[in-house]
Amino acid sequence: MLAERLRTNGVVGAGGAGFPTYKKLERAVEVVIMNAAECEPLLHKDKELLRHHGAMILDGMQRVMREVGSRRGIIGIKNKYKDLIHDLEVACAPLGIHVHALGDFYPAGDEFITVFETTGRVIPPGGLPGDVGCLVTNVETLLNVALDRPVTHKFLTVAGDVAQPVTLRAPVGASYGDVLRAAGVAPESVAHVLVGGVMMGKLSTGMDEVVTRTTGGLLCFPVGHVLPRRYLADAPARDKIGKSACDQCSFCTEMCPRYLIGHPVEPHLAMRGLGFNMVGESLMLSSQFCCECNLCSLYACPEDLFPKDACADNKVALRARKLQHPDTGKKNVKPHSMQEYRHVPLSSLIKKLGLSAYRNVGPLVEIDWDLDQVRIPLKQHVGAPALPCVEVGQRVVEGQMIGRAPAGLGVAVHASMGGFVAEIGESVVIRRND
Ligand code: SF4
Numbered sequence: 001m002l003a004e005r006l007r008t009n010g011v012v013g014a015g016g017a018g019f020p021t022y023k024k025l026e027r028a029v030e031v032v033i034m035n036a037a038e039c040e041p042l043l044h045k046d047k048e049l050l051r052h053h054g055a056m057i058l059d060g061m062q063r064v065m066r067e068v069g070s071r072r073g074i075i076g077i078k079n080k081y082k083d084l085i086h087d088l089e090v091a092c093a094p095l096g097i098h099v100h101a102l103g104d105f106y107p108a109g110d111e112f113i114t115v116f117e118t119t120g121r122v123i124p125p126g127g128l129p130g131d132v133g134c135l136v137t138n139v140e141t142l143l144n145v146a147l148d149r150p151v152t153h154k155f156l157t158v159a160g161d162v163a164q165p166v167t168l169r170a171p172v173g174a175s176y177g178d179v180l181r182a183a184g185v186a187p188e189s190v191a192h193v194l195v196g197g198v199m200m201g202k203l204s205t206g207m208d209e210v211v212t213r214t215t216g217g218l219l220c221f222p223v224g225h226v227l228p229r230r231y232l233a234d235a236p237a238r239d240k241i242g243k244s245a246c247d248q249c250s251f252c253t254e255m256c257p258r259y260l261i262g263h264p265v266e267p268h269l270a271m272r273g274l275g276f277n278m279v280g281e282s283l284m285l286s287s288q289f290c291c292e293c294n295l296c297s298l299y300a301c302p303e304d305l306f307p308k309d310a311c312a313d314n315k316v317a318l319r320a321r322k323l324q325h326p327d328t329g330k331k332n333v334k335p336h337s338m339q340e341y342r343h344v345p346l347s348s349l350i351k352k353l354g355l356s357a358y359r360n361v362g363p364l365v366e367i368d369w370d371l372d373q374v375r376i377p378l379k380q381h382v383g384a385p386a387l388p389c390v391e392v393g394q395r396v397v398e399g400q401m402i403g404r405a406p407a408g409l410g411v412a413v414h415a416s417m418g419g420f421v422a423e424i425g426e427s428v429v430i431r432r433n434d
């Protein structure tokens with residue numbers, strides 16, 4: 001059965017979310033959507049995968065469609081990739097799969113936006129694609145479905161302040177330092193690494209951090225670049241500046257992609273809430289459906305404030321207090337009349353973020369890995385960690401299961417290289433030599 005094999009093989013959403021794919025197959029849906037929008041600036045792995053493994057990826061999509069009883073498949077891909085669109089249209093014609101050309105805007109790849117743009121359906125606030133008959137899945141995830149073997153490696157783009165941006169296939173558990181060296185970048189020459197994307201990523205804490213099944217990119221930045229500076233701002237400083245400098249112009253709300261599809265997301269209210277403790281709870285509710293795309297903070301706000309962080313903090317507080325917006329699950333939400341006119345072009349975003357000097361490419365290169373060690377986290381996915389099923393000192397081969405899937409939500413974890421098990425904790429460390 002496909003779902004059980006995906007759980008055993010450790011297939012999770014490779015686009016960054018890490019949701020176990022087997023779980024998505026439990027619900028019958030009408031439309032399966034391949035999310036190939038890859039809207040984060042500088043990331044290119046999905047396009048490269050479609051160029052090099054297109055047939056396998058379409059095979060994975062058909063398997064998923066069969067499993068959930070879907071007769072309609074859609075590929076959402078940016079209209080600027082004309083060569084790929086042509087090849088996909090030829091390959092998809094006999095398969096009941098339609099290629100939908102998306103505009104070159106951010107965040108076209110946000111699941112809710114992808115569903116809206118490709119089908120015209122609005123997922124209810126706080127809902128799931130399945131609520132409107134859709135299943136959304138990432139390109140690499142579909143490749144892993146088709147490969148039908150343990151997920152031991154991850155495709156990711158190395159880009160930013162580097163001579164040659166590349167996409168490569170890295171062993172899960174390889175350190176960022178090892179990956180940068182393999183990409184021709186001296187780790188000691190890099191001041192900051194943004195992991196996963198410039199908009200929704202996180203700042204790396206060190207070159208010892210490791211690749212997981214959800215790592216989509218390592219983006220390098222020099223000292224003083226505006227982006228790491230923004231990510232380094234601490235919460236008290238952010239809130240203090242926000243309280244005094246926000247003039248409630250509401251540009252953040254007017255540009256918010258979730259607000260524009262009709263969801264009650266109003267980051268300017270979250271900002272207002274920073275200064276009004278007594279009415280904070282009602283203002284907080286406007287943050288519940290924020291997807292943390294960061295457009296409000298990094299693009300819309302003319303004062304360079306942090307409305308996204310105000311929303312993210314509110315979401316944590318709302319969960320702790322068990323508060324819910326009254327529109328949670330509301331059906332037939334209507335998009336804003338200006339929705340289609342307020343897309344943020346990627347070119348404008350790149351300019352605003354100070355990325356124009358960096359090459360926005362990432363050709364796929366083959367790497368002959370020869371690592372001394374990998375450190376493989378037992379939790380790389382949504383759900384409970386995998387349960388170690390090897391012992392310290394044991395020899396393992398590449399692809400061998402080292403962590404069993406837990407009883408509830410979760411997947412198995414596998415060795416990404418052969419060697420012996422040196423440590424077991426939250427991660428399993430495998431070393432090449434005794
Ligand atoms: S956070 Fe920025 S964009 Fe939003 S209301 Fe305040 S000043 Fe305006």
Ligand code: SF4
Nearest residue numbers: 256290291293294296
């Ligand atoms: S991060 Fe900002 S723009 Fe993005 S969904 Fe949240 S409030 Fe809207």
